[in-house]
Amino acid sequence: MKKQLFNLFLLCSFITANSQSKTIDTLVDVGNHKLHFKIVKGTGMPILFDSGAGNGGSVWNSILDKTSEITNATLITYARAGIGKSTIDTLQTDESKHGIISSIEDLEIGLKKLGYDKDILLVSHSYGGFLSTLYASRHPKLVKGIVLIDVNHNYYEDGIIEKEVATQDQLIAQWKISNKGTYFMAKTIIETVKIMSKISIPQSIPVVDFVNGIPYLKVPEEIERWKECHRKFVANNPNVIGITAHDCGHGIWMGNPPLVINSIAKLYANSSKQKAEILDRALQYSITACNEEKAAVLAFNNSEDDLNTWGYELLRKNENQKAAEIFKLNLALNPSSANAYDSYGEALLKTDKKEEAIKMYKKSIELNPENKNGKEVLERIAKDDTKPLN
Template sequence: MRHFYFKFLIIFFLSLSIHSQTLDTLVDVGGYKMHFKIIKGEGTPILFEAGGGNDASVWNNILEKIYNVTSTTLITYDRSGFGTSELNPNLKNDSDFGIENGITELETGLSKLGYNNEIILVSHSYGGLYNLLYAHKHHKKVKSVVLIDATLSNFWNDELLTMRDNNVDISSIKKPSGDYYLNVNFNETMRHMRNMEFPNSIPVINIFPKNSFSGFPEVLSNRWRKLHNEFNNHKNNVENIIAYGSAHAIFQDNPGLIINTIIKAYSETLDKNQQNVLLQKALDNAIELSIQAKKTEMENKHSESDLNEWAYTFLRNEELEKALEIFKLNTILFPDSWNAFDSYGEALLKSNRKAESIEMYEKSIELNPENETGKDVLLKMKQE
């Protein structure tokens, strides 16, 4: 009990310390303000670049654990027009709000805050292009880069850009906004960055899932996967890591992998004695992350969606009785779920238990009057 109490006090005071060292501020970058959130520490700062359409808040869940081990400065920010960052009122043309302007704004903000020297870069998705351009401009300052399923510079060829043009209605996006300027300049950004590579002097860790964008057209998802797999070909400075079981937002699906990879990248900036101290903290952190991951797994193991998918596995294998038992259990455990009743009704219908199926579909529609598919199935059954 004493050990637990002591550990609780350590965590409590660490949390207080992080809170007291956090700077959440708007920085004037030339007549307009950009939002930066900084956990102040000692050592090489780590800058986090969010994906397209996202702001700094996407990183909140992993920052504290990284800081607890590294004690270094962590910087997140909202790009112009996202989150609480303002747009430059002096720019007149849509093209003025391109990625080069975004880097200039970032440079200005970092300089005003005093973080314009050595730095580690971390990015997700579209943010990878910002890391790439920043690394090109400041290759002597960037110590390393961690890419999290990042957009690679050669991904958007002209065929895919044409496909995107046919599926993105820019006129429907609110103007002025960061989202609008990202989309209106998208093609030019991709052509501007095409085939640009990270300098060989900068170590790059490229983390990507086995099947990113699995729901997208095959021409897109296959190319994304192929280019990531080939990203470290003939490059001594690039390490590929496949995040099995994760989707595009790996830092949400497998935070332990991302946290420990960033800690690893940071450790390379330290001398041997400092690395030994960091190693013990990192091991403790890895144990805690492992316990948390197992706890989350157990909490979700018998979730509604988990049970539903389990039942459908039996249904696809024509093991109807097992499927029915699990579908029924799901309606008992989650009596307010229209989807649980809908799925149970579907299985009952496949088992030729029509009267019971009708009852389940009626309950599903009662819980969700907008279940149009269920209404169609129910109508068809009653007409037969």
């Protein structure tokens, strides 16, 4: 049975993560609406996390604990207006007043009310990179470093954003009903790109710029444009370190948590009096994380999931007979797995062994009565068998 992957739209990356428990949860009035902040209290300079379009602060939950342990910093996540628990100014009917400038002003008011309008380190993802860039340009003396995670840079200039928006009418209409924050982001994104084309991060601020190793864009020209935008950004600023996150998609901190956490820690340490201690904790974390990763790889190799993944890779290459042999081996090693029977049944169908495939699907459903995929396959086979011959 295949695990389904979800395509990403444009700037949006709707990602979920494990919940973070060590937080102060609060709504802050920023004028006619409220922003939802979560704060992990620490003793040092705060780190602000700005998420991609459509995401709230919870997208960062999976790396907050370790980042807090290593840096001892106060960690701040939040959701922009109309996202998650953050409300939106319903009295403001002018769509242009819900754009990037409104978002940065909301953030500035919120941080000031919380008492975090002083020195700060920024971490941002995708669309959130616009906010980090804008905040740094407005407060160059306060921002001590920025970690950019697969942000947009200048990718959507030169008419690209207009073409993208023109293809998304149905999604934008849906967001108008179900997700006001994302709706206004989409309605103002053309103006946002124009504004951000004239703004850059001051070169006095140290930056780590991550780019994905597994592109979420599909067209080769688009992939190359995305990479080239990151290359130019690094080349044009001597205070930027560029890192390609190999084997990671758009959500790099989820694909390789130690890479992102240690980059944040290193940048943070350079502005801290506890630099040696922070770097030592980061090193210890790296050692543990590397060892745990090796253990996980060993556990995965030749496991049920490993063989199942291998089998589907062969199916994608139309090497159906080889795939069937792998699934058969997986079944022999895991005779009580409903998923193993289901996968083997799929390969048998592709090798024209329908009767054997039916047996596999029936056994899969016997082991797992909730196997919707198996039931649907059997229903399709039954319908095909009852069709009259021409």
